[in-house]
Amino acid sequence: MTRILTYVTFVLAASTCYAADFEHDVAPLLIRRCLECHQGSEPSGGLSLKSRTGLLKGGESGMAISVDGAEESYLLQRVHAGEMPPPVKGVSQHLPANEVQILAEWIADGAPWPKGRSLDLYEVTTDVRGGRDWWAFQPVTRPNVPQRRDQTDTLNAIDAFIEAGLMRSGLKPAPIADARTLIRRMYFDVIGLPPTFDELEQWKTRFADNSDSLTVNELADDLLSNPQFGERWARYWLDLVRYAETSGYERDQPKPFAWKYRDWVVNAINSDMPYNEFVRHQLAGDEIPTRDEQSVIATGFLRLGTWNDEPNDDADYRYERLEDMVHATSSAFLGLTVKCARCHDHKFDPIPQDDYYRLASAFWPGPIVARTRKFLGGPSAEELGIDNVLGWTDLTPSPPPLQVLKNGESDKPMHAVEPGTLTFAPDLYAAFEPATSEDKTSGRRRQLANWIASPKNPLTARVFVNRLWQHHFGEGLVRSPNNFGYKGALPTHPELLDWLASELVDNNWSAKHIHRLILTSRTWQQSSLHPNAHQANTLDSGNKLWWRANRRRLNAEALRDAMLAASGELDKRIGGEGFKPSISAEALEGFSRKDAAYKASPPDEQRRRSLYSFVSRSLMPPMMTTFDLCDTTLPCAQRDVTTVPTQALAMLNNDFVYARSEALGRRVETTSTKTDGQVVAAWKFILSREPTANEQELAQRHLESQSRNFESAGVDTKHHALASLCHVLLNSNEFLHID
Known part of the structure; x- marks a missing residue:
């Protein structure tokens, strides 16, 4: 006991003197190599390395460090043996010699530890995981627009940022595309339909009579005000929120009135609903002060996932439904893979397991009872207070606490969490206020929506403007649009991303404002052909510097719609219940429910835009899936683009x-x-x-x-x-x- 007290006294005396070395060398090593397992309420081997107290206490095998010398320390012995860090798939992971030396010298010096210092797994980014200092979690700041090479050129800021990157790499942008190419590109880009011959010729004449920039502005304004703009861009959002009109699984029963959510999205985009309101309506349209039928329809977002009305285990399945809501919410609005933290702390991003359950508590219905069991599929019309709507609301204003599950297993509850937001930015963390006696809902979804829609949230605006850029250019500034975390791609132009994000917020969250900026930029108007393509490809084969336009194939819906437009058959009616497309007998042969007759809509109804095609999870039209129609089970931020023989065979x-x-x-x-x-x-x-x-x-x-x-x-x-x-x-x- 005397030896231990003497040692502790030595550590306390040395803690201040060696603080700098600890912060520079030791703390990063422990965070990177050790802390993932040796922290929390149940650290591996009973040894916590989060604090000085835990280190001195040791673990199940006794003391971790010895006062008799570094080489006598159990911790260092296990490092030398290759047992720590633990072997991966039976292969030992020896620390590099320089890191072993750091540990040995630190322990030999008495393992000094700054007073009051507590290590945090996510405090800094390392080469194995992102910390709270990760770029995407930093506040959005409006950068200065780079000075343009031609001071007389007053084109928009997008070109200045892109041009600056090209100049640093010794590249020049491709020339502006010809008028016909620009007109056709903009029609498909904005409304998803080709221009008619007469429309194209009229715009070509205007290009010839006016300056190109003026005509491009007029064309962009004309198409952005077209009601078919909402139809084109709604499809991208529907991919993202796993939109379908059936429930999946064996029965794949219809989701009545799901099409009303689709129409709500179209109308919201056409009316340029501020994006922050777009978020609030979908997460908490039943809780907002201006609640009406349309705002409740918007909450259909939460009910679009798959739904098994005959699960093997009710208790397990409620957590599956909870995961769907968390994943759809965090993917669509935050670009984060929060669901990875259901079973354990996130391996790569600063999302501890508790955070998953904090966020999930916004959708938590409470203990499993008959009424709750049904509710997980969605509330009834009586509970919603509105008939003929696929919407969401709470069962009770005071749901019971949600407990963290060990390994995500429903029969292994641990501690309860405080309902609240994610903690990747501690200054922005907000616990959910409890409902009052007058409230009919818990108010948690409204509070979550307000946190997401806050201009201070560093992810929301960045993620959204990146999605707009992606669909205009074929790739995003961040080329992993649903993952802004450590395993995602870094932004090709971080300052441009932040400038666009701040521009969105500063202009009342107007998506049309960002669309207009992009469409009127020289960057978007570039030709797909570059006079020095060989040199440019050598330097930047992925076109990350945007030195030319990306040539793109029509997606499944645009291809089908373009054929109908060409044949003069396209029915441009907007909104309403969709049609069931004809599906060949061969495709129906693989349908699991052969006894349930599939009845296609009359031919005249099938000439509507593809957006209005009935989306069945178990019976997707083969022609559309051949051209990479997305899977509706999970959020899809970016469709696959394949080139396979079946596409040519289908077209023939x-x-x-x-x-x-x-x-x-x-x-x-x-x-x-x-x-x-x-x-x-x-x-x-x-x-x-x-x-x-x-x-x-x-x-x-x-x-x-x-x-x-x-x-x-x-x-x-x-x-x-x-x-x-x-x-x-x-x-x-x-x-x-x-x-």
């Missing part, structure tokens, strides 16, 4: 594509009795331009050849030859891609 053989070719053939026939005029009409309808002389000649030869083939088959030669020509054009790269 799919019934929907054939039907559009037939309709195009009939439309072309009405324009002229002469084949040369019909060829011109086909090009105008499908590619929004006239054919070149060479294309005219090739088309004539194709019609003649196909007429002979159909004649020998005894069918209507002229019509089928025209349909065949249209089919060829629908399969062309020019139709399928945006330059």
Whole structure:
């Protein structure tokens, strides 16, 4: 006992003298190598290295360090043996010699530890995990716009930031794309539909008569005010919130009135609802002062996930539903993988396990009872107070405490948590205030929504403007749009990201303001062709410096809609219940519920935009999935873009594509009795331009050849030859891609 007291006295005396060495060398080593296991209420081996007290106390194997010398210390012995850090998959992890030396010298000096110092696993970023000093958790500050090379050039700030990066790398941007390319690109980008030949020619004339920048501004304003803008951009949000109209699992029963949430998103985007309000409505539209039917419809966001009405274990399944809500919320609004902390502290980001349950408490319905069991699928109309709505509200204003689960297992509850927000930015942490006796809900979701929608939250605006950039350019400034954490990509232009985030907040969270800035920038207007592409590709093959535009293929919905637009069949009605697309008998053969007849909507109803297609989790249209339609089980921030043989085969053989070719053939026939005029009409309808002389000649030869083939088959030669020509054009790269 005397030896121990003497040693403790020595450590206390030395703690101040060696504080600098401790902070510079020892603390980072312990945080990086040891603290993940040796902290908390149940540290590994009973040894806590979070504080001086824990170190001196030792663990289950006795004292960790010895006063007889460094080499006698059990801690150092296990390090030398390769047992600490623990072996990974049976392979020993020996510390580098310099780190072993730091430990040995520190222990030999008496293991000095600054008085009152407590280590925090997440206090600093290391090479294995992010800390609270990670870039994404720092306050958004508005950076100065770089000085432009041409002082007389007054184009927007986006170009100044991009140009500065290019100059540092010795690159120049690609020239501005030609008027036709810009017009077609902007139509698809903003409203998801191609311009007609007449629209394109009218805008080309305006480009010729005015300055390019003025006309681009006018075109952007015109399309952003088009109601089809909301339809195009709603689809991106629906991907992100795992939108579907059925519940998944074996029964895959419909979610009644889910389509009203889809329409709410379209309307919110078209009306330029401030993004902070967009957040509040979806998380707590039933709790806001201006609550109405539309705000309750917005809470359908929380009910869009999969739902198993016959789980094997009710108690387990309520935590699965809780995880879905936490994951959808944190992914969509914060760009964080919070669900990773359900079973343990996050391996890479400053999200302790308690944080997961703090946030989850906003959606916690309480103990499992019959009413709660049903509620996890969603409240009834009586509980919502509104009929015919897929919405969310609380069962009680005072739900019981939510307990942290050991390893995330429902039968292993540990301590209860204080309901509140995440702690990655301690200054912003907020515990949820309890409801008053007059409240009908707990108010926790409203408080969570306010925390997320706060201009002080460092993630919300950054994540959102990054999503807008991504869908305009094909990639985000942060190329992992749902992960701004340690394992995510670093921003290519962090100052530009912060400038855009501050610009969003300073302009009343207006998404249209950011859209307009992007569309009117020279960066967005660049050609996809660069005069020095070889040099640029050598320096930046991923185009992270944005030295050219990315050429992109139409996504599944835009491709289908463009075919309907070309054939003149597109029904542009906005909103309302969707249609059920025709699905081939072969695809239905794999349907698990063969006894439940699938009845497609009438053909006329199926000519609406793809946004209005009924989304069944167990029965997705093969044509759409072939072109990378997203999985609806989890939030999807960025769809896969594949190039596979089945896509070419689908475009050549799919019934929907054939039907559009037939309709195009009939439309072309009405324009002229002469084949040369019909060829011109086909090009105008499908590619929004006239054919070149060479294309005219090739088309004539194709019609003649196909007429002979159909004649020998005894069918209507002229019509089928025209349909065949249209089919060829629908399969062309020019139709399928945006330059």
